[in-house]
Amino acid sequence: MLKVKDLCVSFGGVRALQNVSFEVQQHEVLGLVGPNGAGKTTSFNVLSGIVKPTAGEVTYNGHDILKSSMHQRVTHGIGRTFQIPQPMHELTVRENLIVSQRFGRPDGKVKHQRIDEILKSVNLLHKAESDAATGLALTERKALEVAKALATEPTLLMLDEVLAGLETTSKKQFMETLKEIRKQYSLSMIVIEHDIETIMKLCDRVVVFNFGKVIADGDPEETFRNPEVVRSYTGEVHA
Amino acid sequence: MNIKVFLLALAFMYLGVPLLLGDNNYLIGMIASALIVAGIAVAWALLGNLGGMVSFGHAAFFGVGAYTSAILTMDYGVPVFVALVLGGIGASLSSIFMMPALRLRGPYFALAILAYAEIFKILATEATGLTGGGGGLLSIPSLPVFAGIDFGTKLGGYIVILNIVTLMVITYFFIRRSSYGLALKAMHDSELATRIVGVPATYLKIVMLVVSAFMTGAVGAFNAHYINFLEPDYAFSGTWTVFPIVAAIFGGYRTLSGPVIGALFIYLIDQLVFKNLLPQGHQLILGVMLTGMIVLSPSGLLPIITNLFTRTRGKQHA
Numbered sequence: 191m192l193k194v195k196d197l198c199v200s201f202g203g204v205r206a207l208q209n210v211s212f213e214v215q216q217h218e219v220l221g222l223v224g225p226n227g228a229g230k231t232t233s234f235n236v237l238s239g240i241v242k243p244t245a246g247e248v249t250y251n252g253h254d255i256l257k258s259s260m261h262q263r264v265t266h267g268i269g270r271t272f273q274i275p276q277p278m279h280e281l282t283v284r285e286n287l288i289v290s291q292r293f294g295r296p297d298g299k300v301k302h303q304r305i306d307e308i309l310k311s312v313n314l315l316h317k318a319e320s321d322a323a324t325g326l327a328l329t330e331r332k333a334l335e336v337a338k339a340l341a342t343e344p345t346l347l348m349l350d351e352v353l354a355g356l357e358t359t360s361k362k363q364f365m366e367t368l369k370e371i372r373k374q375y376s377l378s379m380i381v382i383e384h385d386i387e388t389i390m391k392l393c394d395r396v397v398v399f400n401f402g403k404v405i406a407d408g409d410p411e412e413t414f415r416n417p418e419v420v421r422s423y424t425g426e427v428h429a
Numbered sequence: 430m431n432i433k434v435f436l437l438a439l440a441f442m443y444l445g446v447p448l449l450l451g452d453n454n455y456l457i458g459m460i461a462s463a464l465i466v467a468g469i470a471v472a473w474a475l476l477g478n479l480g481g482m483v484s485f486g487h488a489a490f491f492g493v494g495a496y497t498s499a500i501l502t503m504d505y506g507v508p509v510f511v512a513l514v515l516g517g518i519g520a521s522l523s524s525i526f527m528m529p530a531l532r533l534r535g536p537y538f539a540l541a542i543l544a545y546a547e548i549f550k551i552l553a554t555e556a557t558g559l560t561g562g563g564g565g566l567l568s569i570p571s572l573p574v575f576a577g578i579d580f581g582t583k584l585g586g587y588i589v590i591l592n593i594v595t596l597m598v599i600t601y602f603f604i605r606r607s608s609y610g611l612a613l614k615a616m617h618d619s620e621l622a623t624r625i626v627g628v629p630a631t632y633l634k635i636v637m638l639v640v641s642a643f644m645t646g647a648v649g650a651f652n653a654h655y656i657n658f659l660e661p662d663y664a665f666s667g668t669w670t671v672f673p674i675v676a677a678i679f680g681g682y683r684t685l686s687g688p689v690i691g692a693l694f695i696y697l698i699d700q701l702v703f704k705n706l707l708p709q710g711h712q713l714i715l716g717v718m719l720t721g722m723i724v725l726s727p728s729g730l731l732p733i734i735t736n737l738f739t740r741t742r743g744k745q746h747a
Contacts, residue, residue, distance in 0.1 A: 264627030276622035278615035292608040294627035
């Protein structure tokens with residue numbers, strides 16, 4: 191489905207990604223983990239078209255998406271969220287989703303029933319007419335971030351630390367919501383997350399980044415036992 | 430502004446003003462000039478509000494529209510009303526040259542557009558065969574008689590520019606309430622948020638630039654036939670950029686009618702009051718007023734009027 195091969199990104203002298211390769215299969219949830227600055231968000235930025243890679247290939251359902259613009263990738267079925275929520279200011283929650291449907295769907299049609307369904311699935315229906323920039327709490331802003339991406343009707347949803355900053359109860363509820371969404375919309379997902387418990391519960395597979403390189407790729411439980419991963423990710427060394 | 434107030438204001442402009450001031454060429458001419466500023470202010474605000482592009486170069490569109498219409502009527506015998514539309518199209522075509530500037534943001538975009546405006550002024554000065562150069566164009570055909578009405582008079586000109594500005598406001602209204610308008614409104618403060626859900630932001634910006642240029646060009650074309658004279662320093666004067674910006678910000682550039690109200694207020698008070706009080710440098714007072722408005726009500730004059738109106742109605746109901 192998604193194939194990333196030998197991806198390289200440099201910012202001046204800094205090599206943010208070095209020959210990064212991974213794949214995501216249909217309906218799979220892949221976790222991207224690693225310390226801060228390891229290259230996880232840069233990978234998302236390349237996949238969503240914000241950053242141009244210096245080398246490498248990315249295909250999605252056989253299409254070379256590196257040739258597509260940011261908005262074309264959305265209509266190809268790639269949706270994403272940001273760690274710091276990016277609501278469309280001056281619009282209501284519902285209007286945020288209207289714009290996402292109108293421009294994100296290949297046929298450009300706005301389905302109001304679908305919008306209500308999405309708002310319900312992320313527990314935002316009661317806030318539909320609220321101002322997106324000022325009328326929402328952090329959990330709701332995170333939910334809106336997911337809802338906007340869902341409104342584009344993606345087949346691959348990329349979630350960038352969507353649970354970060356939430357307190358334990360909200361985090362648990364939000365994770366359940368994500369599981370439901372995955373089932374309801376038959377999605378593939380890539381999840382950037384620091385919390386190992388979340389990764390274990392949510393992901394089928396993990397790819398571990400360190401200093402812009404992929405150092406491990408496999409089953410979450412096995413991967414987190416890998417000494418190199420433990421060293422890079424937690425700073426601890428297991429005997 | 431709700432639809433009832435808009436229709437009342439429109440009725441006053443179409444019926445009240447001609448009935449009350451129809452015989453006073455000076456005042457009618459003054460209001461027509463204010464509407465010229467209002468037209469550019471609406472076009473400028475459309476670009477600023479929908480898409481978040483602050484332009485310092487609308488004088489270029491105004492000048493190109495004016496010259497296109499004047500040349501087409503003088504050299505090719507194109508009817509004046511057709512030439513007004515072609516003036517707008519000419520300005521739209523000139524905006525295509527400015528598209529590389531859309532890659533820039535904020536002050537960089539504003540300055541790049543300012544530089545483009547200067548280029549068009551130089552072109553108009555140098556292309557003497559076409560534009561008459563620095564000497565300008567004289568005896569540009571007046572607005573014609575149409576359906577028995579002489580639009581070449583001050584009152585006729587007022588009606589024409591009122592039609593143009595009304596059409597512009599209605600167009601702006603429909604763009605703003607469409608899904609494109611929603612996306613453009615969101616782009617003002619959160620472009621990345623719109624791009625990431627599939628909004629072709631650059632394409633929409635291009636469309637807005639072309640529409641805004643068309644509107645300004647049509648107003649410029651009207652002005653050429655209204656005053657029957659053009660020369661580069663006048664047609665591409667910075668006044669056609671600065672005055673509308675001041676008017677739009679003063680009235681409330683993020684609202685539909687704010688730029689029109691701002692233009693009428695600013696232009697008329699400047700010409701009828703401040704100019705008499707301070708014949709030299711009267712526009713200094715406008716600067717002070719604008720500063721005061723930004724400090725007291727950053728959203729402009731319209732919210733103040735709306736608040737006063739609401740309070741008065743509230744007291745009446747109490």
